[in-house]
Amino acid sequence: MPSPKPAAKSASTSSGDLKLFLQKLLITVAVAGAALIAVRWLPVFLLAFGAALIAVMLRSLANPIRKRTPLDAAWSLAVAVFIVLAVIGLVGWFVGAQIAAQFDQLEQMLPKAWLGAQAELSSYSAGRWLLGKLQEASADHSVSSSLGMVAGRLGRATRMSVGVIADLVVVIIAGIYFAAQPSLYREGLLRLVPEGGRTKVADAVEEAAASMRKWLAGTGIAMLAMGIIVAAGTAMLGLPAPLALGLLAGLAEFVPIVGAIVSAVPGLLLAGPEGPHVVLYTLVFYVAAHQFEGHVLIPLIQRHVVSTPPALTLFSVLAFGLLFGPLGVILATPLAVVLLVLVRRLYLNEDVEVGR
Numbered sequence: 001m002p003s004p005k006p007a008a009k010s011a012s013t014s015s016g017d018l019k020l021f022l023q024k025l026l027i028t029v030a031v032a033g034a035a036l037i038a039v040r041w042l043p044v045f046l047l048a049f050g051a052a053l054i055a056v057m058l059r060s061l062a063n064p065i066r067k068r069t070p071l072d073a074a075w076s077l078a079v080a081v082f083i084v085l086a087v088i089g090l091v092g093w094f095v096g097a098q099i100a101a102q103f104d105q106l107e108q109m110l111p112k113a114w115l116g117a118q119a120e121l122s123s124y125s126a127g128r129w130l131l132g133k134l135q136e137a138s139a140d141h142s143v144s145s146s147l148g149m150v151a152g153r154l155g156r157a158t159r160m161s162v163g164v165i166a167d168l169v170v171v172i173i174a175g176i177y178f179a180a181q182p183s184l185y186r187e188g189l190l191r192l193v194p195e196g197g198r199t200k201v202a203d204a205v206e207e208a209a210a211s212m213r214k215w216l217a218g219t220g221i222a223m224l225a226m227g228i229i230v231a232a233g234t235a236m237l238g239l240p241a242p243l244a245l246g247l248l249a250g251l252a253e254f255v256p257i258v259g260a261i262v263s264a265v266p267g268l269l270l271a272g273p274e275g276p277h278v279v280l281y282t283l284v285f286y287v288a289a290h291q292f293e294g295h296v297l298i299p300l301i302q303r304h305v306v307s308t309p310p311a312l313t314l315f316s317v318l319a320f321g322l323l324f325g326p327l328g329v330i331l332a333t334p335l336a337v338v339l340l341v342l343v344r345r346l347y348l349n350e351d352v353e354v355g356r
Contacts (some may be wrong), residue, residue, distance in 0.1 A: 022215040046324050046331060047171055053334055054175025057213045058084070059182065077179055110345065168329070192217070204345040208338045215337050222297050233285045237278065240272050253293075256313050256333055260290045308336050 061080035066073055178185055186205065193201045231246025239245065245267050252259030264286040271282040308316075316336035320328035 043324060043327075046327055047167060049335060049338075050171040050172070050327070050331055051174035051178055052071075053212060053216070053331070054172060054181065055178035056209055057216055058175065060181040060213050060216065062179065074180065077176075081176065100191075167235055200346065204342055207345055208341045211337050211341050212334060219254060219333075222293060223250045225297055226250050226253050226293060229292070230267075233289060234267055234282070237271070237281055237285060238274070239267060239278075239282065241270070245270075249289075255317060255329055257310065258314075258317050258329070260293075299340050308333070308340055312336060312340075 024301055058077060058080050061083060062073070062076040065079050066076035069076070069306075071079065162354060186202070189205070190198045225248025227246045229246075230249035231242045234245045235242035245263075248266060249263040254264035255262075264283075267282050268279060268284060268288060271279045314335055317329055317332040320332040320335060322328075
């Protein structure tokens, strides 16, 4: 049998190489396109996670109502939503005006407190060195005035921008939808997984949801406890706006480590005009309060949740903050908890304890 002509063999080889090259090119373009879409859609994924967090909270309230009453799932969820709105409304009715007035007081007093702190620092050589370094760090030598402006706008910074409000509305509405039909969205997610791995992924998702429930409950307890402790402690120290300081401290508990440091700054600034001894007492109080939280509250809470190492929590806050901005900082810890569960369950094949 005659062998193929060299020209025909060369043409066949060239055609095969071209086909292989085109396949690799298409795969590369598809991967690059998917990566680009994923990067552009990262904020959407984060909002979806926030909605899932809302849904877990609502289902955690609705499930006991359904078990203890003749109401079905839909009505139990409606009652849970009503309870949340009623609690928010009652808090706003009784102390909302007082807290708003205290935030206005903070807005007026913090610039003066910062100027007083500058004057106090200027009387010490180390303080003058620190202020000089702060001024050198700014190209226009206006760091001090900028910090004063930031301090003065702390109250206004708590008021959400239009974009943040829109995102919050989307998250809440989507969270209600997720909570109303959790099985629908869970099954839709599992359809994206190959059939052989669906059972394993379903178990991992259930464990992640359980860890989110436990984490929400524990964090809510810590936020409430720290808010009460800081409000009572700053009132006993004679600082102005104790309710506002307590609210800031409670909300800051949602962001571990970083939130504790940030929430102490307004209290220390307000203590400045009262004298160095009051600043020292305030500093000792904040340190003692967070030591109590770290050595008493958190260990009790972590008995019932997936504990994340402090370094992992800190780097999660930094990483998600760089990726997503303020919303990433807020949701960094629950994201870290869920990712830790998924990695242990799907990658390491470990059983995860989320509660006792």
